[in-house]
Amino acid sequence: xxTATLIDAEVDERADAWTSPSDCDRFFRCNAxxxxxxxDWRLRVSFRQDPTCLYLLEAVKEGAAGRFRGAGRxxxxxxxxxxxxxxxxxxxxxxxxLDRARKTGARLGRQVxxxxxx
Numbered sequence: 455x456x457t458a459t460l461i462d463a464e465v466d467e468r469a470d471a472w473t474s475p476s477d478c479d480r481f482f483r484c485n486a487x488x489x490x491x492x493x494d495w496r497l498r499v500s501f502r503q504d505p506t507c508l509y510l511l512e513a514v515k516e517g518a519a520g521r522f523r524g525a526g527r528x529x530x531x532x533x534x535x536x537x538x539x540x541x542x543x544x545x546x547x548x549x550x551x552l553d554r555a556r557k558t559g560a561r562l563g564r565q566v567x568x569x570x571x572x
Contacts, residue, residue, distance in 0.1 A: 472529050480508060488548055490530075490537035500547045509534050510548070511555040512562040521562045 475481055475489045486507040488500045509527070512518055513534035522531035542549050 472533055478509075478530075484508070486510075488541065488545060490534050490541075495537075495541065496544070500545055502547045502550065504547065506548065506551040506555075507534075508561065510538065510552065512560060513538065514552045514556050515558075515560050516556075517560070518562075521560055525562055527562075 472478070472491060474493070475484075475491045478484065478489070478491055484505070484507060486500075486505045487498045488495055488504075488510075489507055490510060492498065509530050512521065513531055515521075519528075519531060522528055538548075538552065542552070
C-alpha cells in the first residue's frame with residue numbers, strides 16, 4: 455500500500471467515525487446540550503446560557519471550509535452545515551449563539567497541529 459493510499463484510508467476511517475457524540479474529539483470537554491452528532495437532538499432542550507458546540511460555532515465563520523479541511527474535519531463540517539439548516543428554525547438559543555459567532559475570530563485554526571488533551 456502506498457503512503458497516499460494509507461492517508462486516504464485514514465481520512466475515510468475518520469470520516470466514518472463521526473456518527474455519535476462520543477465519536478467527537480471534544481466529547482469529554484463539551485457540555486453543549488445540542489450536538490450535531492446526536493440523532494436525538496430534537497429531544498434535547500437548550501437555554502440561552504448553555505454552551506454551544508465548538509464545531510457549530512466554527513462552521514458559520516467566514517473561511518470555515520478551509521479551516522475544517524486543514525484540521526482534517528471535513529465530514530464534521532458537512533454534518534454541521536446540514537444540522538444548522540435543520541436546527542435553526544427549531545432552536546432560538548442556537549440561532550443567537552451562531553449569529554454572535556459569525557462576528558468573532560476563528561478558534562479552530564489555532565488548534566491545528568496541537569495535540570488533543572483527551
